[in-house]
Each structure stands twice: as C-alpha cells, then as structure tokens.
Amino acid sequence: MRSFTLEVWGDLACFTRPEFKVERFSYPIITPSAARGIFDAIYLEFDPTTKTPRMYWQVERIEVMSPVRYIALMRNEVKEKASLRKVQEWMKDPSTFEPLYADATREETGQDTKGRTQRQTMALKDVRYRLTAHAVLYEEDYALRPKVEESFLRRARAGQCIYQPYLGCREFAAYFRLVEPGEVSAPVPYSERIGWMLYDVFDLSRPGRPLRPDRGERPRISLFEAEVVDGVLEVPPYGSDRVRKGEA
Known part of the structure; x- marks a missing residue:
C-alpha cells in the first residue's frame, strides 16, 4: 500500500461548519472529505459494469503550510x-x-x-496544504492496485485531473502538484483543538449505490475530534472507533 502526497493551494477556500446552519463559516483548515475530493479529481477507479467506485482515498495526514487567515464575503447563492x-x-x-x-x-x-439569496461567508484566503493519502480497494486485487497507484502517480505528476479540484466550494479552484520523495519543508507553527470536525458525508465502507440517476448516493455524516499539533492534523482511518458515524 503506497501513500502519495500532494501540495494543494488556492486563493480562497470555505469548508463549512455544519453547526452554523444558514451562514457559511469555514473550519480553520481543510476537512478530510474535501481532501479526499481532490484525490478523487485526479484519479478514481470505477467498475465498468456497475459504474460504482472500486476504491476510495483514505486521507492520512493534513499539514498546514500557510498561516490561517479569514476573509468575510457576501455571496449570491441560487435557491x-x-x-x-x-x-x-x-x-x-x-x-x-x-x-x-x-x-x-x-x-x-x-x-x-x-431566484437567488445573499449569504454571509467567512472563508479562508491564501491557503496551502500538504495532503497525504493512500488508496483503499473495496476488494483487494493485486492486479488492480498497481494500476491505480501508477495511474494516479502519472496523472498527478503531469498535473492532470478529471475535473478541476476545488476547496470546499466549486468557485474556489484548487491547484496541486505531486510532492516527490525527499522533498522537505516544515508546516507552519500552528496548533488548535478544533473539536468535532466533519470527516465525510458518505459511507466509505462500501461502494456508492445511486438511489436515482439524478440524486446519487444517500448521505451518511461522520465526525471525529480534530486537533492540529504544530501544523499537522493526523486523520484516523474511516473504520476507526475515533470516527463517529450517523445513520444514512
């Protein structure tokens, strides 16, 4: 099982805290689900018959490479x-x-x-992260794993993606590069006990099964207690007891 590290950055980001309801207020750093989405944008293997994913990306570590800075925005959102x-x-x-x-x-x-409605957003600006993840196959296949890992490595190294990754909101584009082995740079000296943080919005323990073509997979919220120590957030595996999972 091979781990890959991406350096990801962007001008703006918003990883909305669910407890703030209508107004958008971002977590101070990227969530594991948003980090997984960036890896998905580069490469994700699907079953050609069922059209469901054969894998998911397990985020291991999130490193904060730029100071946490907020910016207040007024955004128009369609209803x-x-x-x-x-x-x-x-x-x-x-x-x-x-x-x-x-x-x-x-x-x-x-x-x-x-029409549309105006909402206040407390977003992040000038963000930069270093994300580490590995591929988890729903059914371990010694022929499939090299394909997944080599395909991701080739695409990430060339800057290729299936769609433009984003930082919480689709209008906040994310840019990335592959971090090669041996590259060394320290995260910022930032520590914070964030508390309960969104882990993911889908059940990662099984392949997604669309309920209807226009609705997609039913959400299943999961949370974990997050603490950043010296710029590093260690992310537990999805199957860990530290990840609290709700009903579908």
Missing part, C-alpha cells in the same frame, strides 16, 4: 437548480418548460420569486 428529471420532461414536451429566474419579482412572473 433552486434544474433537475435531470425536469430537463428530460422538457425535452419530451417543450410546452412544460418553466424557467428559473435569478432576479424575478412577483410582478414580472405572477408567482413567488425563486
């Missing part, structure tokens, strides 16, 4: 989006098409405004 089912209905019968207005008023449409 609704077009679903796959609605689009398919419109394709079959264009007369059923109902537009979604960004800034409609009752007088213009004759109905309640759907």
Whole structure:
C-alpha cells in the first residue's frame, strides 16, 4: 500500500461548519472529505459494469503550510437548480418548460420569486496544504492496485485531473502538484483543538449505490475530534472507533 502526497493551494477556500446552519463559516483548515475530493479529481477507479467506485482515498495526514487567515464575503447563492428529471420532461414536451429566474419579482412572473439569496461567508484566503493519502480497494486485487497507484502517480505528476479540484466550494479552484520523495519543508507553527470536525458525508465502507440517476448516493455524516499539533492534523482511518458515524 503506497501513500502519495500532494501540495494543494488556492486563493480562497470555505469548508463549512455544519453547526452554523444558514451562514457559511469555514473550519480553520481543510476537512478530510474535501481532501479526499481532490484525490478523487485526479484519479478514481470505477467498475465498468456497475459504474460504482472500486476504491476510495483514505486521507492520512493534513499539514498546514500557510498561516490561517479569514476573509468575510457576501455571496449570491441560487435557491433552486434544474433537475435531470425536469430537463428530460422538457425535452419530451417543450410546452412544460418553466424557467428559473435569478432576479424575478412577483410582478414580472405572477408567482413567488425563486431566484437567488445573499449569504454571509467567512472563508479562508491564501491557503496551502500538504495532503497525504493512500488508496483503499473495496476488494483487494493485486492486479488492480498497481494500476491505480501508477495511474494516479502519472496523472498527478503531469498535473492532470478529471475535473478541476476545488476547496470546499466549486468557485474556489484548487491547484496541486505531486510532492516527490525527499522533498522537505516544515508546516507552519500552528496548533488548535478544533473539536468535532466533519470527516465525510458518505459511507466509505462500501461502494456508492445511486438511489436515482439524478440524486446519487444517500448521505451518511461522520465526525471525529480534530486537533492540529504544530501544523499537522493526523486523520484516523474511516473504520476507526475515533470516527463517529450517523445513520444514512
């Protein structure tokens, strides 16, 4: 089992704390689920028959390479989006098409405004992390593991990705590079007991099983007690007792 390390950075990031409800308030550092998403963006192996993942990336360590700095933003967020089912209905019968207005008023449409809403965001700025993870196969395969590891290594080294990774929100783009063996740089001298932190929003113990093509996998929230010591957050394995898992 081979571990890989990425250096990841971006201008803005927001890893929303769920206890703050409507307003967006970021954790001081990246969450394991957001870190996993960056590895997923570079390479993820799927079963060609069932179209479900054959693996997941287990994040081992998160290192903070830049000081934690917050920035207050006011962002426009849409209240609704077009679903796959609605689009398919419109394709079959264009007369059923109902537009979604960004800034409609009752007088213009004759109905309640759907549009957008403004929300306050406490985001992070000028972030830089060093993330270490390894591939966990749902069924260990001595032919598949070299394929996964060599494919990830090749793509990460070349800066290739399936889609642009992001830092919590899709508009906050993440940039990455592979950290080669022997590279040495110390994280920032930052320590904080964060407390309960989001570990992941899906059940990583099994391959995802889409409930419907337009809805995807049912969420299953997991949490763990996070503490950063000298710029390093050690992440327990998903199967560990330290990771508290909720119902699906």
